[in-house]
Amino acid sequence: MTKRVAILISGGGSNMVALADSMTGGHPARPCLVLSNNAGAGGLEKAAARGIPTAVVDHRPFGKDRPAFEAELTRVLDAAQPDIICFAGFMRVLTEGFVARWHGKMLNIHPSLLPKYRGLHTHARAIEAGDAQHGCTVHEVTPELDGGPILGQAELQILPDDTPESLAARVLPLEHRLYPEALRRFATGDRSRFTLT
Numbered sequence: 001m002t003k004r005v006a007i008l009i010s011g012g013g014s015n016m017v018a019l020a021d022s023m024t025g026g027h028p029a030r031p032c033l034v035l036s037n038n039a040g041a042g043g044l045e046k047a048a049a050r051g052i053p054t055a056v057v058d059h060r061p062f063g064k065d066r067p068a069f070e071a072e073l074t075r076v077l078d079a080a081q082p083d084i085i086c087f088a089g090f091m092r093v094l095t096e097g098f099v100a101r102w103h104g105k106m107l108n109i110h111p112s113l114l115p116k117y118r119g120l121h122t123h124a125r126a127i128e129a130g131d132a133q134h135g136c137t138v139h140e141v142t143p144e145l146d147g148g149p150i151l152g153q154a155e156l157q158i159l160p161d162d163t164p165e166s167l168a169a170r171v172l173p174l175e176h177r178l179y180p181e182a183l184r185r186f187a188t189g190d191r192s193r194f195t196l197t
């Protein structure tokens with residue numbers, strides 16, 4: 001049975017594009033919705049150009065009422081009936097209530113070698129720490145921010161002249177290879193951890 005995948009974005013959606021474009025032929029999943037909290041997200045046009053249904057749930061009218069925002073997200077998601085939800089540059093923190101509703105169906109990509117550097121500014125923090133290696137991680141989403149079971153990682157060497165910007169630019173193509181592979185495995189029921197080679 002083909003798995004239905006909803007992808008949540010807040011910006012350009014380059015990871016969404018990589019995921020959507022990977023779901024072809026014999027792939028066990030297909031995109032069913034691209035959902036953003038930002039009506040101006042560039043990824044929405046890219047999704048529409050691919051014939052993928054899109055929706056926007058703007059978080060701003062809800063103010064600090066996260067549960068109300070998430071209840072609307074869930075209403076829109078319920079209509080699309082996803083088997084899997086991929087967060088791809090989605091920049092809103094989720095409450096335990098939302099995670100409980102979709103538990104076991106959610107993946108996220110994070111631009112660091114978790115458990116190192118949960119949260120923001122990961123590339124700058126890796127450089128400042130003098131790390132030799134950096135990379136990205138796909139993990140299952142749990143109530144702990146960037147703390148769920150790791151499904152896959154991709155690594156690269158930090159170069160002496162790397163800046164946070166140049167490092168981010170070298171990590172992003174790794175994300176575009178890692179996330180589709182992690183989704184394909186997850187969609188077949190394979191939760192074993194892997195390192196992209």
Ligand code: GRF
Binds near residue numbers: 009010012013014088
């Ligand atoms: C990426 O670095 C991703 O790791 C992070 O958001 C950034 C932008 O992603 N979660 P995208 O281009 O919007 O997919």
